[in-house]
Amino acid sequence: MNSGKFRSELWDWVKSILVAVVIALVIKTFLFNSTKVIGSSMYPTLHENDRLFTNKIVYIVGEPEVGDVVVLQAPDDETKDYIKRVIAVEGDTVDINDGIVYVNGEAIEEGYIAENSYTDAYDQNHWEIPAGQVFVLGDNREFRASKDSRSLGTVDEELVKGKASFRYFPFDRIGTI
Template structure:
């Protein structure tokens, strides 16, 4: 009986360590990342990746919401430290080059013309859903400190359909 209890306790401790420091799960609420992510998608998030590296352009990240610390947001990294991000006439540019955004739907117009240089230790984030008002992102709250980024979403484990698998 003691061995059985010891094995269960060890499994619980290992699970807590993994969930706290290495991997987590994320439940998607809302449509700010549509069509890449849909409401009620469930994702695995790598929490350790940004302890040993920094977010890269195109990463889908989970972050502490800058406007509500009780929430997490999920967004895509568009610009990293030192980049000049511009939105002109609905097109996103990084360092003067248009961003190839094959993850957004059709000819969606990216609202809110702006020009911003990403400060050190910060990132510029956008939701994939560019319909006006669909995403609270860096157009709304500005750049975000890398320390607010909790991890990289990398795998959709639910629903079990054609969207199951690695995220792009």
């Protein structure tokens, strides 16, 4: 093989690798991310070490909706991310009384929490959700099992990084969330 042909082929390989890296970075930065579940705050929906795909673009074009499982920058520690469920959005009110969560005065159906779960209100039992904020809870309602809006208050939508939409590991639990 002559030197010119080798250099041309090498340059083609380098360009292909660079394009692939740029595409991967764009996808990871703007479209999708992979998230590993640490802790049990979303049990029984999510388990420790579950791996999820997080859709970032959904909140570039829209806003979090009630029921979404979201990845958010921890309001109390910018180096951490939390995974929580959106319970209420701006304009809603949330009350927790006798272990039951009420949004706008109506008890909500929470088929995603463990049977006979009791939702403790911690130190406050009434929240009004301001514009640009969401109220989030972990699905694990055991006492102090989840650091969520009951202790952190409402969360700025700007901290919501994406919607956890698909579990890809472990393989026996693969599927949409």
